[in-house]
Amino acid sequence: MKPLKKYFFLFVILAALLVIGFYRDFVFKNINALMQAWDEDMDYDMPSSLDFFKNYEYGTLINIKWGLTLVFSVVYLFISVITIKLVFNNKKYVRLAVATYIGITLISGFFIGFGHLFHPHSEKMYSLARYLMGMVQSPVLLMILIPAFMLNKKEG
Numbered sequence: 001m002k003p004l005k006k007y008f009f010l011f012v013i014l015a016a017l018l019v020i021g022f023y024r025d026f027v028f029k030n031i032n033a034l035m036q037a038w039d040e041d042m043d044y045d046m047p048s049s050l051d052f053f054k055n056y057e058y059g060t061l062i063n064i065k066w067g068l069t070l071v072f073s074v075v076y077l078f079i080s081v082i083t084i085k086l087v088f089n090n091k092k093y094v095r096l097a098v099a100t101y102i103g104i105t106l107i108s109g110f111f112i113g114f115g116h117l118f119h120p121h122s123e124k125m126y127s128l129a130r131y132l133m134g135m136v137q138s139p140v141l142l143m144i145l146i147p148a149f150m151l152n153k154k155e156g
Contacts, residue, residue, distance in 0.1 A: 006086060013083050017139045020079075024072050024137060026050075028065065035061055072137040077101045080142045084149070093149045100145065101136055108132040 001009075030050050037044035038058060046054055053061065077098065084093050108129040115125025135141055 001086070009086055010083070013079060013086075016079060017142075020072070020075060021138060024068075027068065031061055031065060069133055069137065073101070073105060073133065076137055076139070076141070079139075080145065083142060084145065087146065088149055088153070090149070090153075093145075096149075097141075097145055100141060104132050104136050104141070108136075 026047075027050065030046055031053055034044045034046055034053060035058060053064075056064065080097050080101070081094055084090070084097050111125040111129040111132070115122035115129070118125075
């Protein structure tokens with residue numbers, strides 16, 4: 001790929017990461033604020049673009065958040081795969097990136113399951129799982145993988 005075209009695509013990817021990151025934060029913070037307001041028996045004025053969330057029950061919102069977590073994780077995985085293909089054009093690196101995303105998601109699921117089995121530790125396990133899933137739903141893993149692959153390429 002020509003360098004100018006490659007840099008254009010990298011710029012588009014960077015812009016997409018910013019937009020998706022802000023949008024994800026906007027959606028989750030507003031859903032969490034709505035749920036907290038309901039917990040405290042208060043009203044919460046959702047932004048008009050998210051007002052439809054008020055029509056759901058509390059338990060449904062929790063399920064929606066789980067679904068959105070998976071959706072945003074897949075979106076970030078997809079962007080990471082495209083970026084790694086663009087930067088390195090190396091199938092091994094793409095497989096390692098996919099394995100990293102899947103591995104962290106599975107470890108997070110393990111912590112949630114472990115927390116449910118051993119109830120006294122559920123809050124700690126959930127916090128750890130949430131932290132790990134936060135990495136999967138952000139450009140953090142990509143920012144770790146690219147330098148790691150560059151180091152590997154240099155040494156190889």
